[in-house]
Amino acid sequence: MSHSPSSSVSPLRGWARFWSSYPGLAPQAITCRRSAAEDVGNGKVLTQSLRIVREISGVSFQLANPHYRKLEAYAAENRTVISRTILMLLFVLLVAGELSAQEADIAAQEEAAMSAAVDRVAVSVVRIETFGGLERVGNVLLGDGPTTGLIVSEDGFILSSAFNFVRQPSSILVTLPGGKRTAAKIVARDHSRMLVLLKVEHDEPSKVPELVPTDEIQVGQWAIAVGRVYDPKRPNMSVGVLSAKDRIWGKAIQTDAKISPSNYGGPLVDIRGRVFGVLVPMSPNASSEIAGVEWYDSGIGFAIPLADIQPQLTAMKEGKDVHPGLLGITLEGGSIYAKTPTIAACQVKSPAYEAGLRSGDLILSINGVSIGRQSELKHALGRMYAGDTAHVVVKRGDEQIEADVQLVEELIPYEHPFIGILPRRDGEGTIVRYVYPNSPAKAAGLKVGDRIVGIGEQQPGNAVALRLAVANFEPEQTVSIRYEREGEEQAADLKLARLPTTLPLILLEDLAPDPSDKNVAAPKFIQIKLPEESSECLAYLPPTYDPAVPHGVVVYLRAPGDFDREKLLTRWHQHCEDDDLILLAPQPRDKNRWTPTELEFVRKTVDHVINSYSVDRTRVAMFGRQAGGALGYLFAFRHRELARAVIAVDAALPVRMRLPDNDPVKRLAVVTTLPKNSRVAPRIEQGVEMLREMKYPVTVVEMDESRDLDALELEEIVRWIDTLDRI
Incomplete structure (x- = not known):
């Protein structure tokens, strides 16, 4: 102590x-x-x-x-x-x-x-036992020991951490402070703060604990984490101090007391036995029930202030789940701690769009709190629930606009609209290098060489800006497009389509290899050495590499087992030379398996390539087979600012992965193989259905057996990667 x-x-x-x-x-x-x-x-x-x-x-x-x-x-x-x-x-x-x-x-x-x-709070702390359900979620092995809950009303309602029920138990038993064991059921969940409300029927008096008033919560106070798992008659405790307030985007307070499954769901109390909040595992970078469990007993623990939960208890007692509130905007890319909160895209039919917010607006304040950085906006919205109203002040040009926006539980899944062109990657402006057959652009009469200068009311100056402008519309919407042809500006109306989900069937003319550019030198990998990492990473930089030409990056995550680097190089080097690609092949620590903890290593290798070479950020693709494919999914959904595609060969979505909403700005497309005789085929099909429900563009390549891609299939995939900058 x-x-x-x-x-x-x-x-x-x-x-x-x-x-x-x-x-x-x-x-x-x-x-x-x-x-x-x-x-x-x-x-x-x-x-x-x-x-x-x-x-x-x-x-x-x-x-x-x-x-x-x-x-x-x-x-x-x-x-x-x-x-x-x-x-x-x-x-x-x-x-x-x-x-x-x-x-x-x-x-x-x-x-x-x-x-x-x-002793003072013990009369409100219960012991919870769960039976049945899952033994593992992802790579987290779930224990089967007792957990803790906190009585929050005299009529038998108990709050606990959602982590304690992630195994989806078939039955729940609660031992009351007086020693009586009784059945309990889950009544509602708080999906924002990862809490669960239970109900027990009993005739034993329930004691509701005293709260610490919000204005009395001060950093440096004694903080005692209480659980009831070892001895049903006597709570266990861990002592520390209150380390910080308003953590995890305004949802939690932090303590250096040891927090673990032995006290998840229990109270964090002050020296007088008054409750600060309910102990939960949490992370600023993820929002699942198991997020933050990696900080087990580390001196980094969190509790949800009970005063913040109380306004939601009425709805939860009625069986209504509560959810984080969504605004419906996407901000410009970059560091959230450095970038200003400028709206890059405002999703059509979202609360923000209906309230009059638009792309290009700069958010100045939320509910009277000044906002200067994207992180501050995330913090201001992080504590709010669906149904709450946010008073938003934005700057549009020289005008200041105010709007009241009622946050919602979920948005209509966003679907990327499609004009039907590929832009050139050199020169200024947006010059068409290819027009898709049967596309809106083809129907509107656009041709190769046309320079697009406007869409709707916007005048995008390059392909990046045009892609962003198009993201503010939706499929089936009719928009006006303006373009220059031979020095003359023309206009046409076109009805937007959806991003295609088929592999390209033709070799684009300007992608055909030029025999005069062939390099006869034998291809070879280079080693990427990261000072703080022991794992190996290989890269192939084509001899045709020119810093003036942005290159795509293929991150190859191999299947477990033996690895033939020469075979990989033989399969890929010509594609890299012909299609302006850099091949990156980070290696697992153990050749027989990948672990989620290696995501950070993979991230560092990608960052290294981006910082060292000229990279086309619209063509960064995760290519993985089996466990490598699963890791590719994890990477792409965790690092949306980096990955633009996933190619998963004989690999399913990781179990219980929570898919983020499709993002208007951070586009992500998926190609997955579906081997009929693979043991993971049912899970692959389930994953495809989930992705399509979220409106991600998914292409399925059916196979008769579980195998790697053949030469023709690989060529089609490389061609598809080259079209990731489509508009």
Whole structure:
């Protein structure tokens, strides 16, 4: 058990100052002196020294110290030669002994106070046992031991962490503080703060704990994490301090007490036994029930303030789940801690769109709180629930606009609209290099070489801006497009389509390899060395690489087992040279498996390539087979700002993956093989259905057996990668 430092000055600090201020009186090595000539002090000197000590180290303490008084009197009366050093050491030992006794007494009082705090809240803490259900979620092995809950109403409602029920148990038993065991059922869930509300039927009186008022929650206070898992009659506790407020985007408070499944769902209380909040695992980077469990017993723990939950309890008691509130906007890409909150896309039919917000608006404030960075916007919205109203102030040009936006539980899945062109990758503006057959662009009369200068009311200056402008519309919507042809501006109306989900059937003319550009040098991998990483990473940079030409990146995540690097190079090097691609092949630590923790290593290798070479950010594709394909899905959905495609060969979506909404700005397309005889075929089909429900563009390549891609299939995939910058 840790203790907080005392706010008063310790007498020992006075001793430290004494010895440093009076070096002539500093303790010497203890020697037995037998003559007056060998000692520079006498009783009078010692008496004066002790008085100086008294003045410096704390008068009130020293005057109350009988040992000091006796030593001072002895020194004054003694007219023989006395070793000043020995007397000083005797006094220090006496004081230290007294201080040790005082510290032991303080520790005992602290322990008694903490035990009293736990006793006070114990009548509201229950023990929860779950039976049946899953044993593992993803790579997290779920325990089957008891967990904890907190009584929040006298009529039998109990709050607990959603982590405790992620295994989807078939039955739940609750042991009440009085010892009675009774069945419980899940009534509702809080999907924002990852809590579960249970209900038990019983005739035992329920005690609702006292809350710590919000204005009394201060960083540095004692914080005691309480669980009831080891001894049903006595709660377990872990002691720390309150480390921070408004963490996890405004949803949680933080403590350095040890938080783990032994107290998830239990209360975090102050020294008076009042409840700060309910303990949960949480992470700022993910929002699932198991997010943050990796910080088990690390000194980084979170609790949801009970005062923030109370307004939602009425709806939850009626069986209604509560959800985070959604606005319906996408911000410009970049670091959320550096970029201003400028709206890049405002989803049609979203609350923000219906309230009049539009692409290009700069958000100035939310509910009266000034917003300067994207992270501040995320923090302001993070604490809000669906149904809450946000008062939004934006700047549009020189005009300031205010709007009240009611947040919603879910948005209509966004679907990317499609004009039907591929833009050129050189030159200024948006010049058409290819027009898709049977596309809106073809129907409107666009031709290769046309320069698109406007769509709707916007005048995008390049392909990136045009892609962003198109994202603010929806399929089946009719828009006006303006383009230049031979120096003359023309206009046409076109009805937007959806992104195609078939592989290209023809080799685009400007993608055909030029025999004169063939390089006869034998291809070879280069090693990418990251100083802080031990894992190996291979890369193939084509000899045709030109920094003036942005290259796509294929991140190859191999299947477990033996790896033939020469075979990989043979299959890919010509495609890289012909199609301006860089091949990146990070290797797992264990050749027989990938682990989710290696995502960070893969991320670092991708960052290295992006920072070192000229990269086309619209053509960064994760290519993986089996476990490598599953890791590719994880990477793409976790790092939406990087990946634009997933090619999964004989690989399904990871179990219980929570798919994020399709993003208007951070586009992601998927190609998956479907081997009929694969053991994961049913899961692949289920994943395809989920992706399509979320309106992700998914292409399915059916196979008769579980195998790698053949040469023709690989060529089709490479051609598809080249079309990822389609508009």
